[in-house]
Structure formats: C-alpha cells, structure tokens
Amino acid sequence: MLERMKKKREARLSASNDPSNFIHKMARELEEKDSIDSELFIKHNVKRGLRNSNGTGVVVGLTRIGEVLGYSVNENKEKVPMEGKLYYRGYSIEELVQSCIEEGRFGFEEVTYLLIFGQLPTQKQLNDFNALLGEKRELPVGFARDMILTAPSRSIMNKLARSVLALYCYDDNPDDTSIENVLRQSIDLIGYFPTLIAYAYQAKSSTFDNKSLHLHYPIPELSTAENILRMIRPTGQYTDLEAKLLDIAMILHAEHGGGNNSSFTTHLISSSGTDTYATISAAVSSLKGPRHGGANIAVINMINDLKRNVKDITNHKQVEDYLVKILKKQANDKSGLVYGVGHAIYTLSDPRAKVLKGMAKQLAVSKDLVDDFMLCDFIEKKVPELYAEINGVEKPMPANVDLYSGFVYSALDIPTDIATPLFATARLSGWCAHRLEELIAGKKLMRPAYNCVQEHLTYKPIKDRK
Incomplete structure (x- = not known):
C-alpha cells in the first residue's frame, strides 16, 4: 500500500513538474478573483484605510490619553495646515521633555506613569513606580533559556510578539480583565520589555550572525534607557548623554493618539475581552509592519x-x-x-x-x-x-x-535589527494606557461592516466543473 501511495505521489509530481507551480498558478488566479474595482469603494461610500476623502481619519472613538494636532478643518471640510502639537494626558510633549532636560534627569518612567494613571506623579509615587518596574526587569526563571535562547528568531519583533504570548503561561491569573489585574500585568510587561528585546537580539546575533553571546543582567535601579544600552552592548558601557538621548527618544515614541495602527489594534483586540498578553502581542505584530513601525x-x-x-x-x-x-x-x-x-x-x-x-x-x-x-x-x-x-x-x-x-x-550604534523593537518598548506605555481605557470606557465589541460585492452563484457538482 505504501508503494502504491508513493507511485501516485510521484505521478502527481511528474504531472505538475514542480509543486510550487500550483501555488504560483493559484496565487495569480486569486489576485484576479479578489481584486475589487476602485469605483465600487466610491459607490458604496467605503472609507478605505479608515480615511475620509480629505485624508483625515474616520473618528471611531474618544480618548483622554493622547492628542495629535497637525491641521484644522475649515467650513468646507478642507485641511488647513498648522504647526504640529502632541499632548500626553493634556500635557504638551515639549514641556515634558524640556523639564527632563533642564533638570538633567530621565523621564520615560514619569511619562509612562502619566499615560497609565492619568496624572503626573509626586516624587514618592514615581519612586514607588520605579521600584515596581525594577522588580520586573529580570525575566521569570527559565524564560530566557526556554523561550528565547532555545528558539531564536531572525526577527526581533517576531520573537518579541512570541515572548509576550509565552508570558501568559508564567502568569497565575492571565485571563482576569479586572482593572487591578490588567494594571499589574501592564507594569510587569513594561518592566520585562527591555530585557526581552536585548536577549532576543543577543540570541539572534549569536545564532544567525556568528557573534559572541553577551547576556547582561538588568539592574533594577537603572532607568529603562540605561538598561537597554547596558544589555545590548557587549561591554555594557554607555555615556550619560547617550542614555539621556535614548530616554528622550523613548518619551517621544511613547504615545501618538488612539488612531495609529497599533494603538487602534489595542482598542480593537481589547474590545473582544481577551487577555492582556494576546492584546499586546497583536499590537507588536501591528508595529512590525513596514507601513507602521518600520519607518x-x-x-x-x-x-x-x-x-x-x-x-x-x-x-x-x-x-x-x-x-x-x-x-x-x-x-x-x-x-x-x-x-x-x-x-x-x-x-x-x-x-x-x-x-x-x-x-x-x-x-x-x-x-x-x-x-x-x-x-x-x-x-x-x-x-x-x-x-x-x-x-x-x-x-x-x-x-x-x-x-x-x-x-x-x-x-548610538544601535543595530538596525533593534530599532523597531525599541519603538515597541516605548509605545508599550501607550498601548497599556489604551487597553485600560478600552476596558473602562469602551465596553462594546468593535464590529465594523464590510459590504459584499460578490454576485451569487449556482452550485456545480464536482463532475461538472472545468
């Protein structure tokens, strides 16, 4: 019987010469079948890419977290250019950054506190928050070995998304979507991310680029920016200017309104009631796309x-x-x-x-x-x-x-491989804030509509098909 099956398989392969020919042929046919005339989008008043005809975004929700201002709209619904403004919880990004520069301190953790809790922290609140993050700088026991070093990926973003999903298995209460539990999970993830991207990069470099493996332990007392530079560099050394500049870059990337693709993904996935790890992994996957985070x-x-x-x-x-x-x-x-x-x-x-x-x-x-x-x-x-x-x-x-x-x-000699993962590490603060906001204020499954433009067909038995 096995011999007959082998001969049948060989006959099929001989007939097609190359199995990839089938894929190639069907892909070309699928491109034709699934194409939709652009006129139909106009006819059905479809906002492609959730964009209005004047280029503005379709309003799908309300948020208190971030505000992006780049233009005004006049009475004719035309965009009027203006100097750009960005606000985190109502505070100008310029003021937030300038405060850090003038006082010579790191500010990403303060901005993260602001985005998640909706208010600027007192010094004690910031110290307590930093202590919580510090406790989560080191990954769970065995995680680096089992989930990162054992199965490295050429893509750090791919490994980051998989690692976030894997952390579900290390959580004693992963599916609880109460605000208290999601806050706890958010702080855990914000603490873990620098180590996740650093170790994923080291594993990739060792496995695929034949470089030495350098795994530096994170230091709880250091800032997010300092820990990142320390863990991605073989020597673990960095200057204060380097760390402060990376800190500012992360502040600027932490949030950009609810309409950017990955933050909208966070709202969308959260509306289904799923767990935090599935939601943040989806946001990472969104940011991985070259039309979004790869810029x-x-x-x-x-x-x-x-x-x-x-x-x-x-x-x-x-x-x-x-x-x-x-x-x-x-x-x-x-x-x-x-x-x-x-x-x-x-x-x-x-x-x-x-x-x-x-x-x-x-x-x-x-x-x-x-x-x-x-x-x-x-x-x-x-x-x-x-x-x-x-x-x-x-x-x-x-x-x-x-x-x-x-x-x-x-x-800063930051490898290209790690540029988008750094973006994700910064934007995680915004994602967590948007997830919490959706759970508190949304409370409705997002269910947009697609109009079907496929005509109805009469079924044909397989013997009558050509």
Whole structure:
C-alpha cells in the first residue's frame, strides 16, 4: 500500500513538474478573483484605510490619553495646515521633555506613569513606580533559556510578539480583565520589555550572525534607557548623554493618539475581552509592519544607501542629484519616497522631530558626526522643494520624528535589527494606557461592516466543473 501511495505521489509530481507551480498558478488566479474595482469603494461610500476623502481619519472613538494636532478643518471640510502639537494626558510633549532636560534627569518612567494613571506623579509615587518596574526587569526563571535562547528568531519583533504570548503561561491569573489585574500585568510587561528585546537580539546575533553571546543582567535601579544600552552592548558601557538621548527618544515614541495602527489594534483586540498578553502581542505584530513601525529602519537604510552612492555628503549638489533620483524612483528602494519627510497628520511641523533634532545635534558634536547630522538637516529643507519641482505639487512636507530618530539610533550604534523593537518598548506605555481605557470606557465589541460585492452563484457538482 505504501508503494502504491508513493507511485501516485510521484505521478502527481511528474504531472505538475514542480509543486510550487500550483501555488504560483493559484496565487495569480486569486489576485484576479479578489481584486475589487476602485469605483465600487466610491459607490458604496467605503472609507478605505479608515480615511475620509480629505485624508483625515474616520473618528471611531474618544480618548483622554493622547492628542495629535497637525491641521484644522475649515467650513468646507478642507485641511488647513498648522504647526504640529502632541499632548500626553493634556500635557504638551515639549514641556515634558524640556523639564527632563533642564533638570538633567530621565523621564520615560514619569511619562509612562502619566499615560497609565492619568496624572503626573509626586516624587514618592514615581519612586514607588520605579521600584515596581525594577522588580520586573529580570525575566521569570527559565524564560530566557526556554523561550528565547532555545528558539531564536531572525526577527526581533517576531520573537518579541512570541515572548509576550509565552508570558501568559508564567502568569497565575492571565485571563482576569479586572482593572487591578490588567494594571499589574501592564507594569510587569513594561518592566520585562527591555530585557526581552536585548536577549532576543543577543540570541539572534549569536545564532544567525556568528557573534559572541553577551547576556547582561538588568539592574533594577537603572532607568529603562540605561538598561537597554547596558544589555545590548557587549561591554555594557554607555555615556550619560547617550542614555539621556535614548530616554528622550523613548518619551517621544511613547504615545501618538488612539488612531495609529497599533494603538487602534489595542482598542480593537481589547474590545473582544481577551487577555492582556494576546492584546499586546497583536499590537507588536501591528508595529512590525513596514507601513507602521518600520519607518525608522527605512530612514537608516536610505541614508546608508545615499552614503554609498554619493562621494561627498557635504556637497549639496551631489546629495540633491541623488535625492532627485530617489523621488523619480531611480534610486534606493525605487518607491519614490524620501523617508523621514512628510507625515499623515502633521503638516507644517512634527513636534517630536523638533525636540529630537536639538538633542541629536548635541550627540553629533560629541561623536564627531556633524556631517551626518547636517545631511539630515539638508534633506529636511530640500526635499519639499524638489518634490514640488518633480511632481508639480506644492504641499507641506515637514521632517518627521523618524528622520532624526534614525540618525540618533545610528549615532548610538544601535543595530538596525533593534530599532523597531525599541519603538515597541516605548509605545508599550501607550498601548497599556489604551487597553485600560478600552476596558473602562469602551465596553462594546468593535464590529465594523464590510459590504459584499460578490454576485451569487449556482452550485456545480464536482463532475461538472472545468
């Protein structure tokens, strides 16, 4: 019988020559069957990408956590450009960061407290909160060995999502969605994340890049930024300026309103009543997508490509010529996009980019990278002008936070592999706040509608099909 089955299988393979031919053929057919004429979206008044016709987002909820202002809308429902503003729980991001700079202290933990609890902490409250985070810097016993080192991944984001799901098994009360229990789980995850991404990176580097394995224990008394730099570097060494700049970058990435894809995912998944680990893993998976969280990597790759192809990055004419090639889809990834310039919401300016640019300049001076910093500055100023010349359309195109966060990560020698995981570690604070808000204020399963445009068909017996 086994021999007959083997012969039948060989006959099938012989008939198709290559099993992948079936996949290739069916994929082409599926692309045709599942395509939907763009006119049908207009006919059914479908807001593709949950965007209105003027580019604004469809309002699907209310939030107290974060506010993103990039334009106003006039009486004709047209977008009117304005200087960008970002608020965390009603506080301006510029004020929050400036306070940390003036007082020479780390601020990510304070901002995390603000986002989750809805108020600025007293010194005692912040100390107590930091102590709770410190208790959770080290992973559960056996977790690093069993869940990270035993099964490393080439993608740190993939490993991060899997690790979050695995932590469900280490929780004695994982499915309780009471606010007290979700708060406890949120603090646990915020404490764990730096170690998760650092160990996932070390496992990946050792297994796939043939580098030495360096596993430094986290130190509870150190800030999130300090622990990250300590654990990803072989020597565990870093400067105060490096740690403070990473801290500011994380503050700027901690929250961006409820409508960004991963925060909306958090609301969506939470509305089903599922557990915290499933919800946060879904948010990580959303951020992994190149249309969302991969933008800072795209900037790093674009700058590296430019430096390989431009002999002198201080020669503005050479840089301009290459930017023109990028815009004409002749260079870099041929997408026609200059990454780090332009934003879906911000029109005249991205407040995060303005804040980070000032600190990035200090880092550039300290590391003798002024030419690289000025390259970013030139891209910021020149691209809107070149875009208008090439496309015949003038529109506000401010530098976004990714232009300077990409520079900062490169200057800090942070591997490209870990850029988006760092984003996730910062944004986790916002995700946890949005999950709690959904559980408290939402209390309704999200159930949007899709109109079906497939005509009804008459069933055919298999013998009559061709």
